[in-house]
Amino acid sequence: MPRVLLVDDHAAMRLGFRTILEASGIRVVGEASTGSEAVVAAATLRPDVILMDVQMPDMDGIEASRRILQSGGSAQVLIVTTFDRDDYLFAALDAGASGFLLKNADPEDLVSAVRVVAAGDALLAPEVTRRVIERHARLAPPAAPRLAVELTEREREVLRLLAEALSNSEIAARLHIGEATVKTHVSNLLLKLGARDRVAAVVFAHRHGLA
CATH class of the missing domain: 3.40.50.2300 (Response regulator)
Known part of the structure; x- marks a missing residue:
């Protein structure tokens, strides 16, 4: 605890x-x-x-x-x-x-x-979640970042659940996978999106219709 x-x-x-x-x-x-x-x-x-x-x-x-x-x-x-x-x-x-x-x-x-x-x-x-997303969206550069590699279907699922403000443990329960596996997916999609944190990834998801 x-x-x-x-x-x-x-x-x-x-x-x-x-x-x-x-x-x-x-x-x-x-x-x-x-x-x-x-x-x-x-x-x-x-x-x-x-x-x-x-x-x-x-x-x-x-x-x-x-x-x-x-x-x-x-x-x-x-x-x-x-x-x-x-x-x-x-x-x-x-x-x-x-x-x-x-x-x-x-x-x-x-x-x-x-x-x-x-x-x-x-x-x-x-x-306050919506306000944070809107603020980051306003501050983000107008050109969408290019994906180094396409997201897998599982990574897209994880991104959609991140956009719902779910924690790693909640995502794991929703997808019936281990929490360590969720952390790996989150790390991979942040790298592919060029996003510095989860909030930036959520902004990307909302701006590009992935959430």
């Missing part, structure tokens, strides 16, 4: 997250109430996942995430915020966060998000 660090300036919110996660068998290894405390706690506790609020005193969660991720640790950052704002969303992704979730998410969605991010997958709340 992933080891989690909770970062939020409201003690009641941290208690709520702790209760939900520990009830699902996920270990909470520490808490922090400011961005500065989070940077120190991440270095000393070495969690697998950091649940990071955005608006906090001393240092906000975006800057804290940037410092933690640039330090070279293995922690994944999952932004959990009340505010559905584009500036927070894109700043968090630019800082290297692996996920963005709203605090009104159902408890089971929070637990699932922690597990998905801990496994190395990216996760976005359904409310």
Whole structure:
């Protein structure tokens, strides 16, 4: 099970997250109430996942995430915020966060998000996925990248499921194959598309009618 660090300036919110996660068998290894405390706690506790609020005193969660991720640790950052704002969303992704979730998410969605991010997958709340795709599509060069090699039918299936925001484990279950096999397919299709990450691959799929 992933080891989690909770970062939020409201003690009641941290208690709520702790209760939900520990009830699902996920270990909470520490808490922090400011961005500065989070940077120190991440270095000393070495969690697998950091649940990071955005608006906090001393240092906000975006800057804290940037410092933690640039330090070279293995922690994944999952932004959990009340505010559905584009500036927070894109700043968090630019800082290297692996996920963005709203605090009104159902408890089971929070637990699932922690597990998905801990496994190395990216996760976005359904409310913001479309905005991320549209933003990347606007920023992408007008000429479509050429495929070095045509995608196999299985790779096309995996790409379509990526476009549905499914994690590797969910894709594996849908296609009745192993999760390691899914990771191989994802790596291969990213290479063939010349896409730097899953989001870029999803943008390609939507722009070219593959999703």
